[in-house]
């Protein structure tokens with residue numbers, strides 16, 4: 166018996182392992198892994214299961230589904246909305262998911278320019294005209310000796326032959342819309358300045374607080390070597406943080422990458438914060454970091470350091 170399927174004794178039915186629908190989806194996922202397409206359309210997308218699986222692939226920036234039956238598409242289309250986690254940690258890629266109601270028999274400009282078009286369990290012979298090469302294959306191998314029946318699921322893979330810039334001369338592009346858009350979700354992305362700014366501000370504050378805590382812990386542990394009385398330690402910490410005059414501190418912050426204290430205020434040089442990989446990766450340049458946090462984070466008068474208060478730390482001690 167082929168390991169690809171089992172024949173059930175009583176019914177004579179063939180059961181594929183894994184089930185054929187899973188093999189079909191896996192086939193498409195493998196194609197996505199291979200071609201890394203940015204724009205993928207699923208024709209005859211039904212309840213959007215494949216689209217939902219594909220939205221987790223980081224190479225994909227545009228996902229579109231089309232089905233002639235709007236009600237089946239709407240059944241589970243809520244799965245295509247961004248999740249709370251997508252807002253908490255916006256991705257670096259952009260992603261827009263759109264569902265259209267209509268028939269593949271009609272042309273619509275919204276279906277132009279896709280890198281990969283999937284069409285599972287739906288007979289189709291339209292894509293070749295628009296500059297795609299086609300390869301026929303399938304999943305669900307037939308039993309030995311019955312190879313002439315072919316795959317249980319026949320698959321045609323259409324891959325865009327032409328770069329986006331040079332279109333095939335003979336293609337006549339549709340211009341009139343034939344489909345009705347029934348769903349559209351634009352995912353939060355760091356490519357959107359609004360999400361980038363909020364991610365940078367929260368990363369800068371997180372980093373600045375971590376540096377401040379480490380500085381204060383260091384000052385406290387230095388004092389602990391001399392005195393274990395918590396009240397005395399608190400006073401000594403206050404004395405340590407008061408050790409710079411305003412003028413000295415501004416000069417020192419500019420020159421140094423190290424944080425400084427003055428009274429109940431800690432100055433954390435932006436350069437130091439920028440040296441942290443996550444901040445550096447998010448902003449790319451020091452100028453961009455400044456631009457994104459100006460007006461959102463309290464900075465020293467010359468804009469070279471983030472200013473934080475030590476008061477809460479003193480209370481905790």
Ligand SMILES: C[S@@+](CC[C@H](N)C(=O)[O-])C[C@H]1O[C@@H](n2cnc3c(N)ncnc32)[C@H](O)[C@@H]1O
Pocket residue numbers: 189208209210211212214231232233234237267268269270284285286287
């Ligand atoms: C057998 S289901 C396959 C669903 C999905 N592709 C999958 O593999 O799970 C076929 C789907 O194609 C849709 N369909 C049939 N004819 C269509 C057409 N002319 N244009 C668009 N969708 C069509 C049906 O409504 C149905 O949802």
